[in-house]
Amino acid sequence: xxxxxxxxxxxxxxxxxxxxxxxxxxxxxxxxxxxxxxxxxxxxxxxxxxxxxxxxxxxxxxxxxxxxxxxxxxxxxxxxxxxxxxxxxxxxxxxxxxxxxxxxxxxxxxxxxxxxxxxxxxxxxxxxxxxxxxxxxxxxxxxxxxxxxxxxxxxxxxxxxxxxxxxxxxxxxxxxxxxxxxxxxxxxxxxxxxxxxxxxxxxxxxxxxxxxxxxxxxx
Amino acid sequence: xxxxxxxxxxxxxxxxxxxxxxxxxxxxxxxxxxxxxxxxxxxxxxxxxxxxxxxxxxxxxxxxxxxxxxxxxxxxxxxxxxxxxxxxxxxxxxxxxxxxxxxxxxxxxxxxxxxxxxxxxxxxxxxxxxxxxxxxxxxxxxxxxxxxxxxxxxxxxxxxxxxxxxxxxxxxxxxxxxxxxxxxxxxxxxxxxxxxxxxxxxxxxxxxxxxxxxxxxxxxxxxxxxxxxxxxxxxxxxxxxxxxxxxxxxxxxxxxxxxxxxxxxxxxxxxxxxxxxxxxxxxxxxxxxxxxxxxxxxxxxxxxxxxxxxxxxxxxxxxxxxxxxxxxxxxxxxxxxxxxxxxxxxxxxxxxxxxxxxxxxxxxxxxxxxxxxxxxxxxxxxxxxxxxxxxxxxxxxxxxxxxxxxxxxxxxxxxxxxxxxxxxxxxxxxxxxxxxxxxxxxxxxxxxxxxxxxxxxxxxxxxxxxxxxxxxxxxxxxxxxxxxxxxxxxxxx
Ligand code: SF4
Numbered sequence: 001x002x003x004x005x006x007x008x009x010x011x012x013x014x015x016x017x018x019x020x021x022x023x024x025x026x027x028x029x030x031x032x033x034x035x036x037x038x039x040x041x042x043x044x045x046x047x048x049x050x051x052x053x054x055x056x057x058x059x060x061x062x063x064x065x066x067x068x069x070x071x072x073x074x075x076x077x078x079x080x081x082x083x084x085x086x087x088x089x090x091x092x093x094x095x096x097x098x099x100x101x102x103x104x105x106x107x108x109x110x111x112x113x114x115x116x117x118x119x120x121x122x123x124x125x126x127x128x129x130x131x132x133x134x135x136x137x138x139x140x141x142x143x144x145x146x147x148x149x150x151x152x153x154x155x156x157x158x159x160x161x162x163x164x165x166x167x168x169x170x171x172x173x174x175x176x177x178x179x180x181x182x183x184x185x186x187x188x189x190x191x192x193x194x195x196x197x198x199x200x201x202x203x204x205x206x207x208x209x210x211x212x213x214x215x216x217x218x219x
Numbered sequence: 220x221x222x223x224x225x226x227x228x229x230x231x232x233x234x235x236x237x238x239x240x241x242x243x244x245x246x247x248x249x250x251x252x253x254x255x256x257x258x259x260x261x262x263x264x265x266x267x268x269x270x271x272x273x274x275x276x277x278x279x280x281x282x283x284x285x286x287x288x289x290x291x292x293x294x295x296x297x298x299x300x301x302x303x304x305x306x307x308x309x310x311x312x313x314x315x316x317x318x319x320x321x322x323x324x325x326x327x328x329x330x331x332x333x334x335x336x337x338x339x340x341x342x343x344x345x346x347x348x349x350x351x352x353x354x355x356x357x358x359x360x361x362x363x364x365x366x367x368x369x370x371x372x373x374x375x376x377x378x379x380x381x382x383x384x385x386x387x388x389x390x391x392x393x394x395x396x397x398x399x400x401x402x403x404x405x406x407x408x409x410x411x412x413x414x415x416x417x418x419x420x421x422x423x424x425x426x427x428x429x430x431x432x433x434x435x436x437x438x439x440x441x442x443x444x445x446x447x448x449x450x451x452x453x454x455x456x457x458x459x460x461x462x463x464x465x466x467x468x469x470x471x472x473x474x475x476x477x478x479x480x481x482x483x484x485x486x487x488x489x490x491x492x493x494x495x496x497x498x499x500x501x502x503x504x505x506x507x508x509x510x511x512x513x514x515x516x517x518x519x520x521x522x523x524x525x526x527x528x529x530x531x532x533x534x535x536x537x538x539x540x541x542x543x544x545x546x547x548x549x550x551x552x553x554x555x556x557x558x559x560x561x562x563x564x565x566x567x568x569x570x571x572x573x574x575x576x577x578x579x580x581x582x583x584x585x586x587x588x589x590x591x592x593x594x595x596x597x598x599x600x601x602x603x604x605x606x607x608x609x610x611x612x613x614x615x616x617x618x619x620x621x622x623x624x625x626x627x628x629x630x631x632x633x634x635x636x637x638x639x640x641x642x643x644x645x646x647x648x649x650x651x652x653x654x655x656x657x658x659x660x661x662x663x664x665x666x667x668x669x670x671x672x673x674x675x676x677x678x679x680x681x682x683x684x685x686x687x688x689x690x691x692x693x694x695x696x697x698x699x700x701x702x703x704x705x706x707x708x709x710x711x712x
Contacts, residue, residue, distance in 0.1 A: 016549070017542040018421055018521055022660040027641045031290060031306040033264035033313045035374075045662050051648065078542050080422040083455060084660060085639075086357040087262065088373035109425055109457050110357060114373035127542075167389065169247045180375070181275070181382045187242040187250055191385060194241045198252060203486035204238075206255040206282055206345040207324075207476045 003177035004121060007100050008146040009073035012063045013137040019077060020084035021111065025093045038093040064097075068141035073100045076133050082111025091118045101147050103154065105130050116170050117180065123147055123154055123164040132160060149174060228496035230393050231462050232428045235368045235493065239351045241385055248387035254350040256380045258285035258323060259336045260314040261641070262355030266378035267317040275382045280322040282384060284345055287311050288335045289641050291328055293604050293631035299328040307642065321381075332475075334607020334633045337361040337575040341445065342609050344474025348463035348490040353380055358575050358657065359458075360451040364444035365471075366463035366493050368428070371452065391457045392426055392502040395495070397433035400509040405691040407585070408443035409577060409655070409674040411435070412450040413515040415507070417525040420539075425455035427503065430495060435509045436461055441470040442579040449576045450657050453522040462494040514690050516562055517659045517672040519550035524659075526562060528677065528689045534558030553661055554669050555649075562687050565671070569652040570601035570682040571664070572675055573631075574638035577655035578606030580613050582675040586655075587619040589679035589693060595627035596685030602629040602644070604636040628682065640665045653681035 029041040042064070049059045058065050075094065081104045082090060091114040094102065101121035115122050125133070136143045136158060144157045149171060154162045173180070184191075202208065229237075241250040263285075270277065277283070290307040292298040302308035311328075318325035326332045332339055337358050340346035348366035353359060355377045362369035376386055398411060416423070429451050436444065444461050451459030468487055471477045478486045513527040524547070526533065535551065535558075538544040551558065556565070572578065572586050583605065595601045603623050605611035611633055614620055620630045637644040638656040640663070646652055648667025655678045659670035671687060680688040684695065 015545070017546055018523075020521070020658075020660045022639075022658070022663050026662055026666070027639050030261050030641065031304075031310050033268075033310055035265040035268065045666055050667060080425070080455065083421055084357065084452075084658060086355060086371040086373055088265075088355075088375060091373070106422060106425065108422070108455060110371055110373060114375065117373065117375035167248075180387060181273070181379050183247075184250055184379065184383050184385055184387060187244070190242045191250070191252075191383065194252060195384070198239075201238075201489070202482060203347065203478060203489045204254050204350050206284060206347075206350075208478055208482070209281065 003175060004100060004119065005150055005175060006146065006148050007073060007121065008144060009100070010069070010071065010142060011074040011076050011103070011133065011137040011145050012069045012072040013134045014063055014075060014077040015134050015138070017078035018080045018083055021082055021087050021090040022084055024082065024090040025087065030087055030089055035092065036096060038089055039096040039098070042093040042097045066141070071098070073098060074145050074147065075099050075102045076130065076137055077102065077104045078130065079105040079127070081107050082115070083108035086110045086114070088114040088117070091115045091120060095120055103130060103133060116174065119174065119177065121147055121149055121174060125154060125162050125164055129162045136160070228499040230495045230499045230501060231366060231430055231460055231493055232368065232393050233499075235349055235351065235366075236390065238349065239368070248389045250385050251351060251388045253353050253380050253384055253386060254282060255340070255345060255352045256283045256377070257336045257340055257352065257354035257359070258283055258314070258318075259289055259354070259356065260287050260310045261289045262374050263317065263377055264310060264313045265374050266355070266381055267313075267321065269378040270381055277321040277323070277381050278384045283323045283381070284326075284340070284343070285314060285318050285323050286326040286333050286336055286339055287314060287328055289635045289639065291632075291634045292642050293634045293636045293644060296329055296632065299632060304643070331608050331612070334609065335575045335578070335635055337449065338579065338606040338610070341365065341441070341470070342474070342607060344471050344477035347471065347477070347486075348467060349493045353386065357452045358449050360456065361445050361449040361575055363448040363451065363458050363460040364441060365467055366460060366490065368458055368460065370458040391428045393430065394424055394427035394456070394503040395430045395432055395501040395505070397504070397506040398431065398435035398509055399433045399506060400435060402435060402509045403512060405514050405676070405689075406509070406512045407514075407674040407676065408439060408446040410512055410515045412447045412453075413517065413522065413525045413672065414512055416450065416454045416522045417515070419454055421453060421521050421523040422455040424451065427456055428458045428460060429454070429456045430460045430462070430501070432462070432495070433506070437464065440581060441466060442581045445579070446576055450522065453657060463490045514674065514677055516677070516687055517670070518554065518556060518562065519547065520553055520659055520661050521546065521550070522657065522659060522672060524550055525672070528562055528687065530562055532556045532558050532560050532562065563689055564686060566651070566686045567599060567653045567671070567681050568650045569646060570595075570599055570678050571604070571637045571652055571654040571656065572602070572678050573604030573606065573636050574656035575606060575635075576657040577675050578604060578610065580610050582655065583610065583614050583619050584617070586675040586679035587622040589676050589690070590626040590628070590683060591622050593626055593683040595682045598685050599682050601627065601682040602631055602637070604631040604644070605633050607633050626683070637664050639663060653678045653687060
């Protein structure tokens, strides 16, 4: 996972609430067994004309198709972004498309977690702050935003300044590009002890057969 | 087994959480033990690859159960054994070989226990009260109906569970929704949960684990409770839970993976302790009176855009906030609906009875009871996709398949099917579908498709009349002409 500290970029405004993961990446692309190569499928349907003679052609009105927003590394959107399905493909597609951060008033829980595992910064600002940034980026595609993860601030080139909250541990992992499994395995001894006792609770086992003894060989 | 107890009354969620704490490092998420991981073909291949790449082992093969559901064709047994779509076939094969390589019990396409992953956990008796259950699928919340803490995770977390049998989790808040009283005629579990989502919004429970309680819930069957917990995610909840009781134990007793004999009694004694103590405090609480509920139907492109079947299509002005106003306007356009038309006047082209929300035997019985003696409208194509092999077999033993076929429904093989349309079962652009599934997002059932979520009985009624229909007026009166679909005004077709 790529570590990020400070991100300065133009932004792509997507002023809609409740954008679900079916929109972020439609189901037909979930059949792939790879972890990469999802960039072209991001907002697949919204990027294309849906009806009429030009059906299937790029939709020039959609923000990600506009040449002036091409290099945006920040996506700005409204509340409850990433609701719906747990597909991590949504985070992969956003990240592989070139975004490094999403700014919104709120995010759905599973998406929030998936994004963190893929090094995406999710900055939660107030509704008003988000509206300000949305308006500025819509009016001026060169509008530049700086997200400082260490300071937990979002600033822009027009004097905007806001603070965002982030769980300290999530911040630490993002700043250092840490792998979760490795982090958990720091508690391997506690896990072995816990699991040994817990296996006696057969009423919490999926199957009645005796469990195989496990130890934390995974490093 | 000794578990640390805090003083004072605890909620069901807190009890289950506390019994699964492996480590509570300061300033970091709690490490929670995972009792059961359910695996399906779509969200697992990258996780297995991750294990291989890192040279890690699957820590506890006995705590994983796998099946194929999302991708499998539902047309015929033959189509399932040799999947024509090469990309789907490759994904199904990847799961097959991954399960063989890592030693995971796998229920393949034609296995008698195959089905939608959230159907087979309970059917096998693998899902039990007090467990922690995860799956790379948001509707894992279904298993909470047994008093388990069950939630959906992403693929990185799937890999984490495979390697460590744990997950780092920050503790969610608690939200109790009490539903009290007798359900009015025609109101089902689906209507309860749709009403809740409509009330609190699709992010109304974000950050919370919801416990459903109250006399209405206690009176529901396990299948009905699963329908409610299933759609907790549609309100943004991390999980939904219902405390186990005699109904739960009766459902589980004798199932393949349930404890037997003396072990059963011991298990039940433990499970009985898993209820919210009197006086336990929740971060949020809400009470709904069942008498206020009516059969519900969604009109828009989010499960929160829902109304009573006897109401009319709202306008953007009815939205609660400026942000919602924009989504309402967009949804009305996508759904091609004019504000003010009666919900019952909306004509449908397709009917889908299926999904992990409503494809259990009681759902099929309810739908069959409605269609018995009627025929699907000439303008409608209707299908029933049982949620699992067991449900299919049971329905066939009861002759329900014959009722559906005689009425003009397609009777399919089990799987997710048109709930998300990853297999060939999809809506065509512009087609309108009455669906018993859980999501009505744009394009969910096929690009350009329009979904109305409702209960199995109302889906069945819509198939017969050709339009959304208030089940409380069923059967239609003699002089009504059910084969003549009522065309919606405002170009709703
Ligand atoms: S039936 Fe639908 S909601 Fe349920 S697991 Fe399958 S795709 Fe997901």
